[in-house]
Amino acid sequence: xxxxxxxxxxxxxxxxxxxxxxxxxxxxxxxxxxxxxxxxxxxxxxxxxxxxxxxxxxxxxxxxxxxxxxxxxxxxxxxxxxxxxxxxxxxxxxxxxxxxxxxxxxxxxxxxxxxxxxxxxxxxxxxxxxxxxxxxxxxxxxxxxxxxxxxxxxxxxxxxxxxxxxxxxxxxxxxxxxxxxxxxxxxxxxxxxxxxxxxxxxxxxxxxxxxxxxxxxxxxxxxxxxxxxxxxxxxxxxxxxxxxxxxxxxxxxxxxxxxxxxxxxxxxxxxxxxxxxxxxxxxxxxxxxxxxxxxxxxxxxxxxxxxxxxxxxxxxxxxxxxxxxxxxxxxxxxxxxxxxxxxxxxxxxxxxxxxxxxxxxxxxxxxxxxxxxxxxxxxxxxxxxxxxxxxxxxxxxxxxxxxxxxxxxxxxxxxxxxxxxxxxxxxxxxxxxxxxxxxxxxxxxxxxxxxxxxxxxxxxxxxxxxxxxxx
Numbered sequence: 107x108x109x110x111x112x113x114x115x116x117x118x119x120x121x122x123x124x125x126x127x128x129x130x131x132x133x134x135x136x137x138x139x140x141x142x143x144x145x146x147x148x149x150x151x152x153x154x155x156x157x158x159x160x161x162x163x164x165x166x167x168x169x170x171x172x173x174x175x176x177x178x179x180x181x182x183x184x185x186x187x188x189x190x191x192x193x194x195x196x197x198x199x200x201x202x203x204x205x206x207x208x209x210x211x212x213x214x215x216x217x218x219x220x221x222x223x224x225x226x227x228x229x230x231x232x233x234x235x236x237x238x239x240x241x242x243x244x245x246x247x248x249x250x251x252x253x254x255x256x257x258x259x260x261x262x263x264x265x266x267x268x269x270x271x272x273x274x275x276x277x278x279x280x281x282x283x284x285x286x287x288x289x290x291x292x293x294x295x296x297x298x299x300x301x302x303x304x305x306x307x308x309x310x311x312x313x314x315x316x317x318x319x320x321x322x323x324x325x326x327x328x329x330x331x332x333x334x335x336x337x338x339x340x341x342x343x344x345x346x347x348x349x350x351x352x353x354x355x356x357x358x359x360x361x362x363x364x365x366x367x368x369x370x371x372x373x374x375x376x377x378x379x380x381x382x383x384x385x386x387x388x389x390x391x392x393x394x395x396x397x398x399x400x401x402x403x404x405x406x407x408x409x410x411x412x413x414x415x416x417x418x419x420x421x422x423x424x425x426x427x428x429x430x431x432x433x434x435x436x437x438x439x440x441x442x443x444x445x446x447x448x449x450x451x452x453x454x455x456x457x458x459x460x461x462x463x464x465x466x467x468x469x470x471x472x473x474x475x476x477x478x479x480x481x482x483x484x485x486x487x488x489x490x491x492x493x494x495x496x497x498x499x500x501x502x503x504x505x506x507x508x509x510x511x512x513x514x515x516x517x518x519x520x521x522x523x524x525x526x527x528x529x530x531x532x533x534x535x536x537x538x539x540x541x542x543x544x545x546x547x548x549x550x551x552x553x554x555x556x557x558x559x560x561x562x563x564x565x566x567x568x569x570x571x572x573x574x575x576x577x
Contacts, residue, residue, distance in 0.1 A: 131197070134434070139441050140199045141191040146234035147203050148180045150227065150310060153330045155218055157311075161320045163220050172218060175210045179203065199231070200224050221322075223314035225344040225432040232440065233305045234331065236353060239447040240302045246454035247295045247360070248574050251288055253461040255567045258284040262557070265542050266381060266471035267480055276483060277475040277542035280466070282555040285563050290363040292570060297356045304352050308333035309343035315431040316340055345431040347421070350443050354418040357446045361411035364453055368404035371460070375401055380470040385463035388456070403460055407453045414449055417442035475542040477516050479507045484545040485525075485536060492531045502529045517541075 126134075152173055159169040183190045196202040207215035258281035266283060267274040308328035311318045317340040324336045337343035374381040384401055392398035424438045482503050489499035506528045510520065517540040525532035538544045550556040553563070 134197060134437070136198045136437055136440070137191055137194055137196060137202055139444060140228075141188065141202070142444055143199045143228075143231040143235050143440075144183045144191070144203065145180060146231040147199050147227070148176050148183075149234060150230045150331065151203065151218055152176050153327055154222060154310065156330065157322055157327055158218070158220060158320075160323060160326075161221075163320065164217060168214055168217070171211055172207075172214060175207055175215075178210070179206055198224075198228075200227050221313065221318050221320040222310075223312075223344075225314050226309050226312045228436075229309040229312075229343060229346070230331075232443075233307065233309070233333075233349065236305045236349065236443065236447075237302060237332075239451075240298050240305065240353065243357070243360075243447065243450055243454070244295050244298050244302075244574070246451055246458070247291050247298065248571065250454050250458040250461065251291045251295070251567075251574075252571055253458045254284045254288045254291070255564065255571065257461055257464070258288075258560075258564060258567075261466055261468070262560070264466060264468045264471060265475045265546065267475045267478070268555075274474065274478045274480055277480050277545055278555040279546060279557065279560050280468075280471065281560050281564065285560065285567060287363065287367050288567055290366075291360070292567075294356065294360040294363060295574060297359065298353075301349065301353045301356050303334075305349040306334045307337050307343075307349075308335070309337045309346075312337060312340035312343040315344045341431045345428065345433075345436070347425055347436065347439050350439050351418070351421055351425065353443060354414070354421060354446055357450045358411075358415045358418045360450060361407075361414045361453065364457055365408045365411035367457065368401075368408040371464070372401045372404050372408070379474075380467055381474070382467060383465045384460065385465070387463060388460045403456050407457060410449050410453060414446045417446045472542070476518060479510070479517055480542060481517050481539050481545050482507055484539040484548060485532075487548075488536050488539055489529060489531050494529070494531055499529075 155164060155169050155172045155176075158164040159166060164172070191199075191202065194202050194205075196205050204215055204219065207218070262279070262281050264280035265277050266280050268276050268278040268283070308324065308331060310327050310331070311322040311324040313319070328334070328336045337346075371382065371384070373379055375384050384399070384403070386399075388401075388403040389399050390402040392400065421439055421442050424435055428435055485506070486496065486499040486503045489502060490496045494502070506525065509528075510516075510524070515524070520537075520540060522532065522534060522537055525536055539548075546555050547557065550559055552559060
């Protein structure tokens with residue numbers, strides 16, 4: 107947007123002999139980012155006009171005239187987009203809206219600010235805007251979660267190695283692995299719901315800090331504006347930004363989960379792992395090396411996680427030393443939240459596309475899960491079930507693995523006599539445990555990777571997806 111002209115319309119000035127200097131004017135200008143609150147500001151002003159009518163400040167005719175002008179302004183702003191605000195002289199969206207109304211309905215526009223402070227106005231607008239963004243983010247989380255469930259259902263029997271310390275640990279079902287991320291994103295959606303409830307508090311009627319001097323039915327205002335409850339303290343309402351911090355925390359944690367998924371799949375799609383191939387639509391090439399297929403989508407998601415986490419730290423640092431009530435520092439609350447909401451939405455949609463279009467290489471996964479003695483824990487548990495104290499069983503299987511590694515033997519190369527060299531407790535039933543399928547089948551506890559447990563988890567995931575439609 108263009109630099110604002112030199113003579114903006116102001117909401118104050120009577121006690122000043124001189125206008126604000128150009129450096130302060132430029133430094134304090136916020137319309138270039140808070141224009142995003144235009145529709146929320148108009149919505150709040152319409153509701154406030156009704157409240158002024160009930161308080162006897164506006165006549166029925168004045169209220170109707172103001173509503174028509176506000177509706178027209180909302181349509182014009184929606185049609186023109188960001189261009190509607192370009193080059194405006196006003197310092198913020200609230201002054202801009204009032205200035206536009208003055209051109210349309212004259213002095214009546216100024217009556218709409220009766221008893222209202224920008225302190226409560228911006229708190230109201232910010233909450234209205236953020237509630238909508240939270241619902242959109244929940245929708246994107248649900249879309250990604252549904253893609254994970256669909257991918258799990260599509261390949262229910264594929265096996266891959268699970269890792270600890272980035273070393274092969276135990277075999278798991280691919281579906282079980284995907285459901286681990288599903289659980290993370292389910293928590294993100296529930297966390298966003300808590301953010302929504304925190305933002306769903308109506309501050310209008312709080313004035314600058316002490317409460318309105320006009321007879322305001324705040325419960326009626328809240329109902330008209332779609333809020334479930336009103337703020338309980340006018341000083342807190344003017345200065346509270348917990349809801350913004352909570353959203354930034356929820357967005358940061360969701361990005362943390364996205365970043366972990368991205369890191370996994372960057373590795374899994376590399377030539378060294380070869381477990382999966384990313385679709386052309388979510389990869390790019392090299393400007394020099396013709397053979398390259400780079401996981402840019404995932405790398406960008408991973409990179410933006412730090413950006414959003416930085417927004418959380420930024421706003422928390424801004425808030426930590428503010429005395430009650432409103433301080434102009436709070437102008438710094440919006441840009442971090444605006445950007446975090448936009449980045450989160452785009453990253454979730456892109457991640458859903460990555461998941462929906464990935465191609466698996468089950469043979470590579472199966473091979474990796476069959477090599478490297480991922481069955482060692484199963485063999486130790488086998489001995490423990492036959493009376494060997496677990497620490498001794500652990501030691502026995504450790505020697506078996508060490509001896510096999512020296513000889514270059516993998517589990518499938520071992521015979522019963524190989525097993526019995528380290529313990530006579532091994533019998534033919536132990537041979538079945540040398541395959542990853544047998545180890546997976548043993549883990550039938552709720553939440554485990556056995557096929558029956560995973561099928562139940564998928565049913566529960568589908569039920570949650572259905573219930574989350576309400577969000």
